[in-house]
Amino acid sequence: MSRVLMKGNEAMALAAIKGGCDAFFGYPITPQNEIPEYLSEHMAKEDRVFVQAESEVAAINMVYGAGGAGARVLTSSSSPGIALKQEGISYLAGSEVPCVIINVMRGGPGLGGIQPSQADYNQITRGGGNGDYHLLSYAPENLQEAVDLIKQSFDKADAYRNPVMIAVDGLLGQMMEPVDLERTPDSKQRERKEWATDGDAGRRGKANTIVSLHLDPNKLEEHNLALKEKYDRMVENEQRYERLETEDAELVFIAYGSTARIARSAVESLREEGYKVGMIRPITLWPFPENAFKKLPDTVHTLLTLEMSLGQMHQDVKIVNQGRYHLDLYARTGGVVPEPEEFIEKAKAILKKEDAA
Amino acid sequence: MSRVLMKGNEAMALAAIKGGCDAFFGYPITPQNEIPEYLSEHMAKEDRVFVQAESEVAAINMVYGAGGAGARVLTSSSSPGIALKQEGISYLAGSEVPCVIINVMRGGPGLGGIQPSQADYNQITRGGGNGDYHLLSYAPENLQEAVDLIKQSFDKADAYRNPVMIAVDGLLGQMMEPVDLERTPDSKQRERKEWATDGDAGRRGKANTIVSLHLDPNKLEEHNLALKEKYDRMVENEQRYERLETEDAELVFIAYGSTARIARSAVESLREEGYKVGMIRPITLWPFPENAFKKLPDTVHTLLTLEMSLGQMHQDVKIVNQGRYHLDLYARTGGVVPEPEEFIEKAKAILKKEDAA
Amino acid sequence: MAAKGRILIEEDRCKGCGLCIEPCPVDILALDESRTNKKGYTPLYVTDPEQCIACSFCAMMCPDNVITVERFKKA
Amino acid sequence: MAAKGRILIEEDRCKGCGLCIEPCPVDILALDESRTNKKGYTPLYVTDPEQCIACSFCAMMCPDNVITVERFKKA
Amino acid sequence: MTEEKVIIAGFGGQGVMLMGQLLAQAATHEGMHTTWFPSYGPETRGGTANCSVVFDNHPINSPVVSVPDSLLILNHPSLAKFQGKLKEGGVLVVNTSLVEEKDLRDDVRIIKVDANQKALEIGNLKVANMVMLGAYVKASGIFSRESLLKVFKERFTGEKQKLLEMNTRAFDAGMELAAD
Amino acid sequence: MTEEKVIIAGFGGQGVMLMGQLLAQAATHEGMHTTWFPSYGPETRGGTANCSVVFDNHPINSPVVSVPDSLLILNHPSLAKFQGKLKEGGVLVVNTSLVEEKDLRDDVRIIKVDANQKALEIGNLKVANMVMLGAYVKASGIFSRESLLKVFKERFTGEKQKLLEMNTRAFDAGMELAAD
Amino acid sequence: MNSDTVYRPKQGLTDREFHYCPGCTHGIIHKLVGEVLTEQGLIGEAIGVASVGCSVLNYVYFDCDMQQAAHGRAPAVATGIKRVRENHAVFTYQGDGDLASIGLAEAVHAAHRGENITVIFVNNAIYGMTGGQMAPTTLIGQKTTTSPFGREKEGTGEPLRVSELLATVPGAAYLERVSVHDPKHVRKAKKALEKAFDTQMKGKGFSLVEFISTCPVNWGIQPRESLDWAVENMIPYYPLGVFKDPEKEEEDD
Amino acid sequence: MNSDTVYRPKQGLTDREFHYCPGCTHGIIHKLVGEVLTEQGLIGEAIGVASVGCSVLNYVYFDCDMQQAAHGRAPAVATGIKRVRENHAVFTYQGDGDLASIGLAEAVHAAHRGENITVIFVNNAIYGMTGGQMAPTTLIGQKTTTSPFGREKEGTGEPLRVSELLATVPGAAYLERVSVHDPKHVRKAKKALEKAFDTQMKGKGFSLVEFISTCPVNWGIQPRESLDWAVENMIPYYPLGVFKDPEKEEEDD
Ligand SMILES: Cc1ncc(C[n+]2csc(CCOP(=O)(O)OP(=O)(O)O)c2C)c(N)n1
Ligand SMILES: Cc1ncc(C[n+]2csc(CCOP(=O)(O)OP(=O)(O)O)c2C)c(N)n1
Ligand code: SF4
Ligand code: SF4
Ligand code: SF4
Ligand code: SF4
Ligand code: SF4
Ligand code: SF4
């Protein structure tokens, strides 16, 4: 094990290289600038492709081109930049071009601010673009997990021929902590993508096309149903989550990413004080880890969603819940990073009320 | 009453004029082209502003400018074009600039097709852009309702200082039917908007600014909470829906827009055959009409969502439901318009199963 | 005068646009107004095949890949 | 030589960038390296006020609105 | 009246959209509920074109017609596409100039109209659609001749006024053909 | 060791970010868990700059420090902003060259370092941060001198190697000052 | 009698019939692209990018790998492709709405970076696919569905000349405007395409051939008259010629 | 002694201190805009559009109505404003990343439509706000955080000259490139701004003044030396001068 101290954005960039990323296309935006900056140097050194696009719109369409041509492609941005990419992301999903997108979220709406936020949950999990599609979305809680997931994400993208979104916030992007870049293996040699428009029509003896257009609605429906079948497989196989101290919990936090990290402190403190508190930490935002909510112990009476947005993930908790538990929400927004004490206080208030009831 | 036969898109365009629309900015895209085409002629004749922008991105930012300067502004587009507008819509919401957006939905994802669809439900109700914001969204089921709602929507936009989305599909945009343009009054004289950047700093004695940027996260959170307070008021006051034959229903359809229109036939046929079927028709997609689900009779056992997308609205039904009823979904997508017979068959199958159980 | 070559017309591809007609230097092309092809268009025909000089102008102007041009070899 | 005018320096706005210094035709501007203003910058000062010709060059070049220039009226 | 659902189909340029709109317009004048819905494509590039029209005394739900009561067929490919959908005993008005009669169903009421021929006689192939329309109006009996002529007058104004007479003639010819 | 949370604050250009990174780097070498988190703004335009560093033998949750165990203050505005957050009995290392001593809390352990003065003596105002760092390392006792010097050697390579000696001297001077 | 085929259609093209309106010159331009790719031996390894416009479906016509791009973004898509498939011929095929309106930034920036791609730019002074709206290239006085009174300078400006604009961008290596209204010009247009692909394959940078094209349906003019209209109205405003030539530049150096 | 104030700062500006880095010429340009608006009597009725870049906060500095636009879209926002407030002076203030990169299409199309607005374009050859990344205007050889080896022609192209590009657009009425590196040029720059607003108020169309500006922090050069760097490196590539003048055009007519 060799741990190196790295800045989040740089660690993620390096992880992408180790995940076999052939090409990066991006546009500067705080708080993710160290990703393109790092790659502008290191992709060149590795003889791989780095292009600073003229805009986010151009960047995502370059990703579409390079991904379509069979390369492993990365782009990164932050909230308003991701909004600009929505049409392109819809195209990528619709024409089944794999790629990896890192979103280092900041406060919104509009230009908003540049401090950490999770208010892109909707645009990540609901596809901010048009049509019935989904992105496989990972929300790591620390740099080690980010590195491990990013390395893997290129394989996942290829396996499903679907864009993968890595959703972190400015906190993870800007912080440093030691990471072991070799904890998980680098992505292995890959096979040629036989579907790609890589200019090998001659060799193949047939031309490939990559399109999202299907003018006949029956064909388009068929295509959508085929995509759905793929999404169903993701729901089946790709849910990832952590359950922490849920065995005898009365109150279960639901939190992801940086918020989960902070919530972890709250769980520890509360447990020390004897409160029966646990946590479900979604690692995939889409598919939302419904499985984590199965077989919770009978002691549970309340699920408390903690997030840095005004209840965006809470909607998924509601969808899963279907009346089983009391639901509550503690939300900060606009770039304010909550402190463990806030969660502790909220938890105590809930537990006290329940006791009284 | 004077009914005139009009094409949906043209009727909507004319309704906007009658709603006091001062300016239109848009970009061509099927199946909404008759809106800009109609307005290119008629706005000029009324000495109002019509601009064909160079792109959807430019159009939505022109809307932001003109709306910010105090005018009543309209834009229209269709699914991929709406995706491109997401950053701009997030800005409009974030800086509280009112406007009206007509979305004549078509099949997706990506370029998709041009036939009717409802697969923008997510990008309409979840804000495809970044941050915690919402659009007041209307989904009329016929041209008369579309005309009435559009006229009104400019007042609503101004009242809440928030964008309003009119969500229809290609079916409503392309069809003709008679409408009474005077059924509801035209929008009345308006007051000067004292918050607008209309160049009247001299008169006002102070300069106005319109921004969505708040670098201090505490300020941005405050701003977000103020927006939320506004959204809460919309949830309180703006839910609109129709309940059809729910009094003794066992099975309740949930459907909006064109789908509801078609479902209406199915309800009629089923009732004729003695089946106890009713319908809840959301007229506002956001706020989703939770109130419609209150005080349903005890006879109800199943809610069946019908939509032209793979269960996007169904998520809101789940959120409202919280385990009360059985839920089921019948979805077509990709531009396929369902026929009443499909709904009838599905309904019968459900009712038969329930009987057997 | 013997033909220098000939054109082959894939008639059911023809859309009757007439772009090929004017460029013909020997003026032997016309639309057959007496009938329609599978598509419903009045197709191109050669009024006087003997005159064809195989210049290919017609084919170059045809937007729909209707025309192939052959030049006869001097035996 | 009597001053033709003078400059007023809003010292706590000064960022010590020095853009105003070189343009002064009579070379009477410098940064006071001996102290810092509220912002923490070494502020501008006039080395020899008597020489000022009120040409405004310094003020024109100052990016931070630090300098006002006055011309004395001939009594 | 009870609901009447019509599909009108031909190829682009034959004027099927207009036919449907004229009917919907007539229905509007007579206080009926009506809907018109085009099959809209990405292009105006030939191929089949069709529209659905519905009339009713009650509000109309779906403008999409799956099982028409009447079918107006202006060319052969459209016959193949739509004939099967026509309800048993429905009205089928066919342009025999472009439709092969041997393929016609035998469980529906068929009105044969040699519309292109008739239009050429009148002086312009373009009015073949009006011949068809006249035949349908006669056969269905839903609208009066006057009702349609009123709509014609509203439509053919300005530059188009010169077309009024010829269209009326074509329409009348169609009515006559159906009366036979 | 138990958790140690540090905030280092000054104005942009004083090198507070680097100080935090050097500590985090030393902690990494010693196998500790550590996090470093900058307060990042839209600009590099003066004003206050600060970072939070945490060391622990256990995995660290939040990198955001609300109640620091130790505080390194390089200028006066930073004192006003952060002093109140320092936990009772915590360590407060202050750069007395730029901080007015009268405003200091009295319920914490104060290490006064005339860092600018010392740095000027050494030959470059820029190394004032290293003086501060040395003082903290001495006062906290968490890291050995060698540990930091190893990090220095890694950092000051290539063009920057010439800075190694001066920085080491400044660091040592800081350690001495804290030992007083 | 023995014979040689001196003109064989569908070179570099599939057998699929074009969906274009009768007499639309998109078809002629397709043929030229197919011929040049075939003659230069590139058809088996070329990668084309279809844009959004009437030619959106050209991925079923060109007999090489094809990727369909979002409206206006073809040059960005081509950039992505070319950067990871450096040795392949990469081209876009774009209309004037696509390239000169929504996609202007992508076109200029591909040129600006000196991307080694070839852009086939079909200027028919209108949005064909969506039913004849005004394009940035629509001529003054021209009636379209969104300029019902004819385009006026006031409010909508004067038509944009894309080749002239791109000529100011250093990375643009080869730029020519051509027409296909008669066989002579078709031949010239083909030469321009040959030079453009040549420029690309020699790594000299961005190349673009602007075609003056027709839209009989939306202009409301018969196919043959449309050619005349283009000659009489478009070419005077959009003069044919070479706007940038890498060989000339080299001479100048 | 009695005195006249011959230079009063903060004209047309609020009293707020600029947040710019020491010696950043954004400040000088702000002052000129404020002065011209004040002197032309427009400050009480002008509407400005702030863009995204270091100058994003200028809505707190300019003492008139201000709307903050999304990155690159200021000319579209200004179009929206101007169309509904025809008689007001409308201007945008944009950096080179904002205008020449992400917002190029919006700038060109505002010019193309002949929008009666004034664009203040601040070219500092870098993305200042985000920490010094390469801009389309970055010079060959210039090191930035995303061109760590110095900008190379190969792969990133040669710098874009915006004024020259816009000069090809008919609707652009007045275009001038100026510098603020010494008092003489500041005075000239102010003249250019006066002409630009004059062009707008006379309804002659789109006007843009390109300012050569500095970024001491991201160039890594002291403020005074930054001015020299601009003179020695930028002006040779970006020559000062008038690229379009409505009065000249009229003479030519
Ligand atoms: C984002 C987006 N906006 C708008 C459209 C609609 N659209 C399709 S083609 C087109 C214009 C095509 O015109 P042009 O590029 O000139 O091609 P032509 O059809 O004339 O060959 C438009 C606006 C779209 N598909 N996507
Ligand atoms: C959509 C979007 N993309 C990216 C950004 C990040 N961003 C902010 S300012 C800027 C560049 C500013 O550079 P420039 O326009 O040259 O202005 P300067 O700071 O140099 O004055 C960028 C990329 C953003 N805010 N929004
Ligand atoms: S090849 Fe030449 S001569 Fe022969 S038909 Fe064609 S154009 Fe006429
Ligand atoms: S150009 Fe081609 S399609 Fe047109 S008439 Fe001639 S052969 Fe037919
Ligand atoms: S006004 Fe002129 S002479 Fe006086 S200090 Fe300023 S630059 Fe020097
Ligand atoms: S130019 Fe202004 S800020 Fe800079 S040193 Fe001179 S007075 Fe101070
Ligand atoms: S609409 Fe115009 S451009 Fe499109 S295929 Fe038809 S003629 Fe050609
Ligand atoms: S970063 Fe550069 S452009 Fe921005 S304020 Fe500082 S010096 Fe000026």
Ligand SMILES: [Mg+2]
């Ligand atoms: Mg076109």
Ligand SMILES: [Mg+2]
């Ligand atoms: Mg800049």
